Amino acid sequence: MDDLALERYFDDSIANDSSCPLEEELAHQAAPQQVPSPSPPQLPETSGPGGKVRDVLDFSFLPDELNPQDDRSSKTAAAAESQAAALDVSHDSGIVQDSSAANLQQDVLSLGLGRGASPFCPMTPMTPMTPMTPVTEKSGIIPQLHEEQSRLAARKYARVVQKLGFPARFLDFKVQNMVASCDVCFPIRLEGLVLTHQQFSSYEPELFPGLIYRMVKPRIVLLIFVSGKVVLTGAKERAEIYEAFENIYPILKGFRKQ
Amino acid sequence: MQRSGLRCPGCGSSNIVNDDLYCHVQLVCVDCGTVVSEGSLADDPVGGSDVSYSRSTAVTKVPCQNLKKGLSRVKEMCRVIRVRRNIEDLALSYFQQAYEHENFIRVNLTKKEVLAGCCVLVSCRQMNWPITIGTISCLLNADPALVGGVYKDLLKILKLEALTVGIIEVLEAHCQEYKINSDQVPEELAEDCTVLTKRAKALVELAADSWIVTGRKPLPMLMAATYLAWQSLKPNKHRLKLSLDKFCRLAKVQKSQSALTRITELKEVLCKLGREIPWVRETVTPDSVIRLVGDILENRFALLRRALRNHEDSLQAENVVNSPNKETASSKPQELTENPPAEDRGHQGQESESNWGKRVLFAPPCVINRKRRRTEQPELIVTGDEEISDSEIDSYIRSPQEVRDLVQAEKMLVSSDKV
Numbered sequence: 001m002d003d004l005a006l007e008r009y010f011d012d013s014i015a016n017d018s019s020c021p022l023e024e025e026l027a028h029q030a031a032p033q034q035v036p037s038p039s040p041p042q043l044p045e046t047s048g049p050g051g052k053v054r055d056v057l058d059f060s061f062l063p064d065e066l067n068p069q070d071d072r073s074s075k076t077a078a079a080a081e082s083q084a085a086a087l088d089v090s091h092d093s094g095i096v097q098d099s100s101a102a103n104l105q106q107d108v109l110s111l112g113l114g115r116g117a118s119p120f121c122p123m124t125p126m127t128p129m130t131p132m133t134p135v136t137e138k139s140g141i142i143p144q145l146h147e148e149q150s151r152l153a154a155r156k157y158a159r160v161v162q163k164l165g166f167p168a169r170f171l172d173f174k175v176q177n178m179v180a181s182c183d184v185c186f187p188i189r190l191e192g193l194v195l196t197h198q199q200f201s202s203y204e205p206e207l208f209p210g211l212i213y214r215m216v217k218p219r220i221v222l223l224i225f226v227s228g229k230v231v232l233t234g235a236k237e238r239a240e241i242y243e244a245f246e247n248i249y250p251i252l253k254g255f256r257k258q
Numbered sequence: 259m260q261r262s263g264l265r266c267p268g269c270g271s272s273n274i275v276n277d278d279l280y281c282h283v284q285l286v287c288v289d290c291g292t293v294v295s296e297g298s299l300a301d302d303p304v305g306g307s308d309v310s311y312s313r314s315t316a317v318t319k320v321p322c323q324n325l326k327k328g329l330s331r332v333k334e335m336c337r338v339i340r341v342r343r344n345i346e347d348l349a350l351s352y353f354q355q356a357y358e359h360e361n362f363i364r365v366n367l368t369k370k371e372v373l374a375g376c377c378v379l380v381s382c383r384q385m386n387w388p389i390t391i392g393t394i395s396c397l398l399n400a401d402p403a404l405v406g407g408v409y410k411d412l413l414k415i416l417k418l419e420a421l422t423v424g425i426i427e428v429l430e431a432h433c434q435e436y437k438i439n440s441d442q443v444p445e446e447l448a449e450d451c452t453v454l455t456k457r458a459k460a461l462v463e464l465a466a467d468s469w470i471v472t473g474r475k476p477l478p479m480l481m482a483a484t485y486l487a488w489q490s491l492k493p494n495k496h497r498l499k500l501s502l503d504k505f506c507r508l509a510k511v512q513k514s515q516s517a518l519t520r521i522t523e524l525k526e527v528l529c530k531l532g533r534e535i536p537w538v539r540e541t542v543t544p545d546s547v548i549r550l551v552g553d554i555l556e557n558r559f560a561l562l563r564r565a566l567r568n569h570e571d572s573l574q575a576e577n578v579v580n581s582p583n584k585e586t587a588s589s590k591p592q593e594l595t596e597n598p599p600a601e602d603r604g605h606q607g608q609e610s611e612s613n614w615g616k617r618v619l620f621a622p623p624c625v626i627n628r629k630r631r632r633t634e635q636p637e638l639i640v641t642g643d644e645e646i647s648d649s650e651i652d653s654y655i656r657s658p659q660e661v662r663d664l665v666q667a668e669k670m671l672v673s674s675d676k677v
Contacts, residue, residue, distance in 0.1 A: 155642075156651065159651045160654050185614050186614070191422070191472060195421075204406065205422075205474060206392060206402065206476065225624075226624070227624045
């Protein structure tokens with residue numbers, strides 16, 4: 001079975017099982033595709049003319065506003081003040097839990113630093129990860145990039161499992177957990193924070209150097225460190241991460257020692 | 259005497275009398291002479307009563323042995339650290355409650371003992387009695403990580419909230435451990451406990467203000483503060499010569515490894531403040547700063563203010579100098595190709611901006627010594643729908659030859675381990 005036929009087998013099974021996807025966004029062809037060259041395409045694949053030359057795929061898990069083709073126009077920046085460094089996504093495919101095959105899984109997108117902040121501004125502007133942020137000519141970030149990367153990794157893993165001889169199918173990709181890290185660029189008095197937010201925080205320097213803050217709404221666990229780095233985990237969606245950060249930032253600013 | 263209610267099994271008559279043979283009690287049927295029952299008590303049913311073991315021995319449920327042992331262990335620990343009576347009672351009640359819980363009822367004995375320690379820890383914390391997890395793990399002779407884990411479980415199960423203990427409160431108890439009274443060590447090395455505690459307290463407060471304490475284990479910090487306090491109270495050559503190792507042996511205290519780094523960090527902070535003292539003419543180095551510690555601590559707030567102000571002033575001056583340079587540099591890229599200088603500028607900007615720690619006077623050491631990634635990670639732009647080539651998938655699967663090699667290597671490892 002050649003490459004494309006294998007892909008089609010996979011994608012057919014998705015198409016047959018799931019409900020009708022967003023057809024208007026894709027140029028889908030039922031006929032066998034023209035393979036441009038025998039050599040395998042390298043990643044990242046530059047987008048072909050119009051949509052992808054692919055059969056109907058299941059996009060039902062993606063949010064409605066996602067427009068991967070149109071979103072390259074610049075929009076006004078979201079002027080949050082800290083420097084978001086990475087967004088890691090872990091997921092659960094219909095086959096296996098742990099997608100260790102693809103090293104894309106672990107790639108951290110270190111987003112643009114040093115973009116022209118004034119020398120007296122202590123923090124760099126937050127690098128775009130929301131659909132409303134501009135796309136620089138340098139990075140060309142597509143919104144929800146890490147979710148796509150993890151989906152690709154899951155597909156690769158499913159192919160590996162299939163290659164090993166198991167009857168595997170790729171169904172119902174769903175992001176189960178998202179981990180984000182960021183830096184507020186000022187030191188934080190953890191002892192003070194644990195005193196004022198006692199019911200949410202737990203700080204045991206003998207056990208772990210960071211403060212564990214369990215936010216109630218949204219239900220996110222934040223690890224706050226003295227250096228100003230914050231790790232947010234437990235989110236099912238990107239919006240939860242942003243909301244949690246919006247909630248914690250004023251609290252942390254209150255503990256900034258001048 | 260006729261016994262009502264009984265029937266003779268032989269003839270069925272109810273004419274049964276108590277016919278005792280000396281002291282052997284017997285119930286005999288009058289009509290046929292069969293002995294209905296022998297030696298039975300008056301109210302017992304015929305044929306003996308069905309009495310279960312636990313009822314017959316008239317036993318009340320005794321607490322299990324391990325529970326008793328655990329409770330006595332809790333008491334022991336409370337007596338050793340000499341807490342108040344109400345803390346002891348509270349700890350006992352917590353242990354009683356927690357012991358029955360499914361998380362703790364079927365664990366091994368080590369964990370039960372650790373549970374006893376954690377109950378003591380929780381009650382001390384709740385009553386504001388300063389004690390560290392390190393102390394409890396020493397008492398139990400257990401791994402602090404295990405103690406920490408059991409402690410967290412206990413808090414969750416009993417739904418308690420325990421305050422974090424402040425480092426200053428533990429300091430007094432810590433300083434009392436050091437055996438450096440005048441009757442224990444020679445005169446030039448001896449120090450009074452209260453004086454030592456007072457100075458160590460000031461040092462710890464200074465350290466906390468300059469971000470050395472937050473996020474770190476408290477014990478090394480306390481040790482460093484005590485050592486420097488002791489050295490600075492009488493900075494004669496005997497004391498200055500004595501290293502931390504020897505000091506701990508002198509005071510019969512176990513040395514902790516990270517105390518050395520804390521000493522270095524604390525000395526650096528003291529140097530920064532020492533430089534601000536107006537009457538000090540010679541340069542302040544970590545070695546010479548010990549003699550100045552007394553003065554520094556007395557006036558530390560004023561010196562801190564001065565230091566911060568001077569630092570800000572020097573930063574301002576630097577920026578004034580730098581901005582003309584930046585202007586000339588920015589005019590260059592218009593002549594050259596855009597990308598390399600822009601990257602350079604961006605790179606440098608990234609360095610100085612991402613490490614704000616280098617620009618402030620006091621910052622947590624983890625920020626100042628920030629580790630940088632050696633290689634920049636590539637930004638991959640994917641859509642999740644790319645084609646996955648067969649050869650790429652093949653590269654993830656081991657070939658049969660590799661599998662054979664691996665199995666062989668594992669066999670060799672196992673055999674070499676056994677040897």
